[in-house]
Structures are given as C-alpha cells and as structure tokens.
Amino acid sequence: MSGRMTQLLNELRVLFFQRISNVDNDMYSTAFIQDVLLITKELLRMEEVAYFKYDDWTQQFYMEATTGAFQKSVLAASDTLITQWNRSENEGYIVPDQLFMEIEGFQAFISLHVDHQMVGLVGFKEKTSSAFSYLQEDWLIFSKEFATIMETVLCIAKTKHKEQRYKQLYRVTEQFHSSMNMTAVLGEVISTLQNVYPTFDYYLFLSQDSYGHGNLPVKELDYNSENVAAMQAYLTGKLQFEDDYTDRHSILYAPLLGKQGVYGVLQIIAPNSLLFPPSELDFITLLANTAGSAIENAQLYQQSKRLVADLQLINETSHYLNSNTCLNDTIRFMKRQIIQSFQANQSGFVLLSDDGALQLLSESSSFFETEDAQVYLSFLKRKIEEEKESQFISDVTVYIEEVDLEYRSLMAVPMMENSILRGFVVVLHKEPYFFSFDMFKLFQSLIHHSSIAMMNSILREELEKMVITDHLTQLHSRSYLDRQMCESMIADDQGTFILIDIDNFKKVNDTYGHQVGDEVLIQVAKVIQRNIRDTDIGARWGGEELAVYLPKVDLHIGLRIAERIKDKVAEQTNPNITISCGVSYWSKERCNNVKELFKRADEALYIAKNTGKNKVLLQQCDC
Structure with missing residues (x-):
C-alpha cells in the first residue's frame, strides 16, 4: 500500500x-x-x-x-x-x-x-x-x-x-399513564408522531366514539366503511399496509391494542415512499400498543367513575323513594333526576289503566299533553305491550316515517308489578343518537329500582283516595269534608258552605229504579266537579244529599256558584231533575263554628225544599 x-x-x-x-x-x-x-x-x-x-x-x-x-x-x-x-x-x-x-x-x-x-x-x-x-x-x-x-x-x-426514540417513547409512556383523559392520550400520540415524522399525515379511527376530541384528526371507524385495511387492523389486532405506487405513498394501520381489546386504529400516511422500513415498525407498534393500554386505562377509570356515580344516583333515588313521599313528590323527584342525569329534553310518566287507556301522571313534561306526543305514546304502548321490553331507539324516524317528529332520540322502560305491565317512563331528545348505550343501561336500572317505590306511591294514593272518597259519586267523604273545613277555619279568613239535596229523589227511584237513582247521583256529582275549583271540596253528605265547601270564598261568589250548579243540574241530567241548595257563610268577624255552619245550611235547605224546591236560599248567622 x-x-x-x-x-x-x-x-x-x-x-x-x-x-x-x-x-x-x-x-x-x-x-x-x-x-x-x-x-x-x-x-x-x-x-x-x-x-x-x-x-x-x-x-x-x-x-x-x-x-x-x-x-x-x-x-x-x-x-x-x-x-x-x-x-x-x-x-x-x-x-x-x-x-x-x-x-x-x-x-x-x-x-x-x-x-x-x-x-x-x-x-x-x-x-x-x-x-x-x-x-x-x-x-x-x-x-x-x-x-x-x-x-x-x-x-x-x-x-x-x-436511544433518542426510546427515550421519547419512555417520556410519552409517562405522559400516558399520568393522565386518565382519553383526549390527552390521543393528543400525545399525534404530538409524538409529528415530532418523529413531521412530514407525515395521521388519523385516528375510533370505534363508536361519542366523545369530542377538540382538533385531533379523529374519524369514526364504521363497520360499513370502504377502508378495508383499517377494519382489518381493528378486527385482527395486527399491522396492515396499503401501498399506492401511483401517488407514491405508503399507509400503515396500527391497532391501538390494550389487554382487553382494540380501541381504535392509528393511520400513518408516509408521502413519497413505497413501503414502511422494518426498523420503523417496532417503534410505531410500541407507540400504538402503549397508547392502546393508556386508552384502556383511561376508559376503565372513566367507567369506574361513571359506575360510582351511577350507584350513587340509584342509591340516592332509592333512599328518597322509600321515604313514603306522596306520588307527586315522587314523580317530581324522578323527573329532576332523569333530566339532570341524561340531559333529556322531555320526560313522561305513563300509567296503563285496566282498559288499556293511557294515563299521564301530572309531573310529566307538558309536551306529553300535546297532540304531537300522542304519536310517541301510541307507538311505545304498542311496542312495550308486544315485547314487554325496554326501548332504546337512536332515531325514532326509522320507525315512524309518516310524520315530522321534533324529538329523534328515545328511551323507554316499562314499569312492572308482579310481572304485570303497569306503565312506562319515557325520555326524549331532539338530536338523533344522543343517548349512549351506557345511558340506556343506567336508565333501565334507575327505573327498575324505582318502579316498586312509584307503584307503592300510586297504591298508597289510591288507598287514601278510597278512604276519603265516596265509592258511588267519586266525591269526597263527609269525614274528609269535616276535617278540611275545621282546618280552613283555622288557617283562612272566610269560606262558604253549600248543602245540596236532589228534589223528589224518592220519586226517581220509584219511577225508574234504584240503578237509575244511582246514575242521577253520579250525574249531579259530575256537575259539581265541573263547576268548582281543584281547591274546593265536593262531598257526599249522605243519601241523596251532597255538599260543597268553598274555602276563602266570600258569600256573594258562593251564592253565584250555588246558582250555577243548580242551573247546570237542571240542564244536564237525564232523567231531568232539580236540586235545592242551602248556603251558609263564615268569616273571622262572624261566628266560625263548623256545627253552626252545617246547621244554618241545613235550615236554609229545609226552607228551600218546603217553598217550591229548585232554588238557592241563604241562612244568615244570628251572631
């Protein structure tokens, strides 16, 4: 050399x-x-x-x-x-x-x-x-x-x-496991790839993703997608490749693989290249697997938090419903819990009567009282009666096509009592696919835990109503009337009492029979109910005598109400009958003894009966 x-x-x-x-x-x-x-x-x-x-x-x-x-x-x-x-x-x-x-x-x-x-x-x-x-x-x-x-x-x-790559991977791994936020994990994946391969393009394919991820390049992994390689990577958990010799770029699909499954697919597009070098595949695979484990941990953490919150919701609801509250309070509480937990636009509580008719409970959203709601209710009644199962519908327009529906997402859970369908609870939202499957499972659990308490509230109110209600006329009992008048005389400043008797009632029974006589009593009772307020009290006094108490109502208005009831009875009964009315009044300045009030109304009624009937008379107080 x-x-x-x-x-x-x-x-x-x-x-x-x-x-x-x-x-x-x-x-x-x-x-x-x-x-x-x-x-x-x-x-x-x-x-x-x-x-x-x-x-x-x-x-x-x-x-x-x-x-x-x-x-x-x-x-x-x-x-x-x-x-x-x-x-x-x-x-x-x-x-x-x-x-x-x-x-x-x-x-x-x-x-x-x-x-x-x-x-x-x-x-x-x-x-x-x-x-x-x-x-x-x-x-x-x-x-x-x-x-x-x-x-x-x-x-x-x-x-x-x-060494630099694996240091970066170690740093990324630390970042992954210091965060339980899925968006943060995905963002770190993209950031790392941008540092390592600054000229490449990246996309994240996520399956059934219902979360917002800001500006991250996230796409939904659709089973009907034409992207066969992405779906293959998701289903097999293995790397997949696509090489485009025409456009001179190579595409890699790396599954985000955790211990329990695949959580998505990372798409990496390398421009001006024909294939991915083997030396790069190990790094990308490690990054994708580490991200998959981190996503899995984040999802498990979020799921555990959600389960704890769900259990707290069910426990709180069950505790409240088992505190023997009245039906309206029960439904009002349930409505508040449902709206807050599921962000529903509308919530309805529907009972099925023995004849199959729908009865809407009073605390339901006002929407369910409209004609538009009848489409939903009729559809649900048919579906639940046929299937006896909860309904989870992401877009109800798929089932109901003939009308323009305002609310697209629907969840409904039947209320069962001893295997008998007693009604259902329904929630609606305007956006299609708004409710997630996790929401549906929670909604099911919440209603199943609450159904017994709600049925108990309904039965308790029915029992209380039976105790204070006359079976024939559906007016209040006399004992209930007495109790309410005593309370009114303590709390209010005035009130008017009307005692009513059906004229010639014995003749009606003798002429038409006792069954028609009962029907006449029911007709008069309905006239009374239609002409008084919800706060007023209609009651069966005894026999063919009925009574009305008007709390906080002065004498002049009380007399007009009595006249109106008298006139309506004459117009709306069949066979046609008339009534006589005795009216009495109390105030703080005048005597307010219940027995005296009854006595004066009875005296006025007696005079009316003996001076021509079909009239209203007032018995003034002597004190």
Whole structure:
C-alpha cells in the first residue's frame, strides 16, 4: 500500500479517536462526516468526495454531505443492485460502468453497511475524468478501512437515534399513564408522531366514539366503511399496509391494542415512499400498543367513575323513594333526576289503566299533553305491550316515517308489578343518537329500582283516595269534608258552605229504579266537579244529599256558584231533575263554628225544599 494511502488512513483514525474521546463533540453528526470527507479529499487529491445516505422510505440515495457544491442529487438504485451490494464479498469500490450516469464525474463508490444492510455510499471524483487511477489492491485496502470507520460512526448514530426514540417513547409512556383523559392520550400520540415524522399525515379511527376530541384528526371507524385495511387492523389486532405506487405513498394501520381489546386504529400516511422500513415498525407498534393500554386505562377509570356515580344516583333515588313521599313528590323527584342525569329534553310518566287507556301522571313534561306526543305514546304502548321490553331507539324516524317528529332520540322502560305491565317512563331528545348505550343501561336500572317505590306511591294514593272518597259519586267523604273545613277555619279568613239535596229523589227511584237513582247521583256529582275549583271540596253528605265547601270564598261568589250548579243540574241530567241548595257563610268577624255552619245550611235547605224546591236560599248567622 502506498505511503499516501497509509497517511490518509492514519489521519482518519486520529480524527475518529479524537472525536470519540471528546464527549462534547457530536461524532455522528453531518459535520463529522464532512470533516472525514475533507481530509479524504486532501490526502487523495480528489476533486470532490460526497456522502449519499440511503433512505429506507424511498429506496433512494440522497446527497447529505460533500466537499464540492452541494446539490440535491439523488441516486436511484434497483433492488438487484441493493441485493448485490448487501453481499459481503462485494464490499469495497464500485466503478459505475453505466450505473448512476445522472451523477456525472464520480468514478468510484464505497458502499457502507450497518447490520448487513446498505446505509449509504461515498462517491469519489478525481480531478481528471480519465479512468480511476488507484491500484485495485490499494483501493480495496483503503475502502475496507475507510468503510470500517464510517460504518462505526453510522452504527453509533443509529444507536443514538434508537436511544433518542426510546427515550421519547419512555417520556410519552409517562405522559400516558399520568393522565386518565382519553383526549390527552390521543393528543400525545399525534404530538409524538409529528415530532418523529413531521412530514407525515395521521388519523385516528375510533370505534363508536361519542366523545369530542377538540382538533385531533379523529374519524369514526364504521363497520360499513370502504377502508378495508383499517377494519382489518381493528378486527385482527395486527399491522396492515396499503401501498399506492401511483401517488407514491405508503399507509400503515396500527391497532391501538390494550389487554382487553382494540380501541381504535392509528393511520400513518408516509408521502413519497413505497413501503414502511422494518426498523420503523417496532417503534410505531410500541407507540400504538402503549397508547392502546393508556386508552384502556383511561376508559376503565372513566367507567369506574361513571359506575360510582351511577350507584350513587340509584342509591340516592332509592333512599328518597322509600321515604313514603306522596306520588307527586315522587314523580317530581324522578323527573329532576332523569333530566339532570341524561340531559333529556322531555320526560313522561305513563300509567296503563285496566282498559288499556293511557294515563299521564301530572309531573310529566307538558309536551306529553300535546297532540304531537300522542304519536310517541301510541307507538311505545304498542311496542312495550308486544315485547314487554325496554326501548332504546337512536332515531325514532326509522320507525315512524309518516310524520315530522321534533324529538329523534328515545328511551323507554316499562314499569312492572308482579310481572304485570303497569306503565312506562319515557325520555326524549331532539338530536338523533344522543343517548349512549351506557345511558340506556343506567336508565333501565334507575327505573327498575324505582318502579316498586312509584307503584307503592300510586297504591298508597289510591288507598287514601278510597278512604276519603265516596265509592258511588267519586266525591269526597263527609269525614274528609269535616276535617278540611275545621282546618280552613283555622288557617283562612272566610269560606262558604253549600248543602245540596236532589228534589223528589224518592220519586226517581220509584219511577225508574234504584240503578237509575244511582246514575242521577253520579250525574249531579259530575256537575259539581265541573263547576268548582281543584281547591274546593265536593262531598257526599249522605243519601241523596251532597255538599260543597268553598274555602276563602266570600258569600256573594258562593251564592253565584250555588246558582250555577243548580242551573247546570237542571240542564244536564237525564232523567231531568232539580236540586235545592242551602248556603251558609263564615268569616273571622262572624261566628266560625263548623256545627253552626252545617246547621244554618241545613235550615236554609229545609226552607228551600218546603217553598217550591229548585232554588238557592241563604241562612244568615244570628251572631
């Protein structure tokens, strides 16, 4: 070997060992490669020495450093050539011989390998364009020694690159497991990929995703999607590839895999590349699997929080409903819980009577009293009676097409008592697909736990109503009337009492029979109910006598109400009958004894009956 070649190798060794011993210098940087090229150029007296780095993504060589004028030169290598260079016996120099004609003037190349894979070329251009002047023996010795130095540098650079990648992966893993927020995890995935592959495009395919993720590139993973590769990655849990030779880009689909399943698919689009290098797949797979585990942990954490909240809701509801509250309070409480928990627009509580008629409980949303609501109620009545199951409908227009519906999302749960359908609870929302399946399961659980309490409230009110209600006329009992009047005389300032008797009632019974007589009593009772307020009290006094108490009503208004009832009875009964009324009045300034009030009304009624009937008379207080 010539002295000049020996000197060059010694210079390169000195430079290498100086750099490797100095921790402050970056020996695997482009600057170090540039120094090697300059020394080589001077000692070999070359016109130019250039380093071409092999790009795994595009399978081409790109000029990365040169002693001459830098240009964006590209060496396109065939698969055959790469395979040939990767054989150990062909290490050393290459004379072009019709290869790389687009890089004019380079007469020789030294191929560089790391882990038996081509990583780059060093090209040599002499000052004269004649044949390469170095002896083959000297050049082979130099090329091996030169390649050893360069390959050592590149191997260290590759190790450093891997170290930086895994440090970044470790940092990302720490970020993943310090957050229980799914959006934060997904954002960290995208941020990491943007740092590692800044020129790539990324998308996250998530299955049945119901969460907002800000500006993240999230797409829904649809089972009917034409993206077969994404669905295949989701179903198999394995990497999938798509190579587009026309547009020159490669697409990777990496499943976000946790211990319990796949939570989505990460799509990475690499432009200007034909395939994903194997060296990159390990990093992407680790990142995707780490993200999948973090998403799984975040979902489990959110699920556990949701379950705790659901149990608290059910426990709070059950505790309240078992406190023997009245029906209206029970339904009002349930309505508030449902609206808050499910963000529903409307909530309805519906009972089914023995004849199949729908009875809407008073605390239901006012929407259910409209004609538009009847479409929903009729549909649900039919579905629940047929199936005896809860209904979870994301878009009700699929089932009801003939009308324009304001509310699209629907959940309904039947209320059962001893396997008998007693009614159902329904919630509505304007947006389709608003209620999630988790909401539906909670709604089911809430209503199932509450049904017994609500049925008990209904039965308790029915029992109380039976105690204070006359079975025939459905007016209040006399005992209830007495109690309410006593309370009114303590709390109120005045009130009017009307005692009513059906004229010639015995004649009605004798003429038409007692069954018609009962019907007449019912007709009169209905007239009374239609002509008094909800706060007024209609009662059956006894036999054919009925009574009305008007709390807080002065005498003049009380007399007008009595006259109106008398006139309506004469108009609306069949067989046609009349009534007589005795009226009495009390106030704080006048006597307010209940017995005296009854006595004066009875005296007035007696006079009315004996002075022509079908009239209203007032008995004034003597005090």
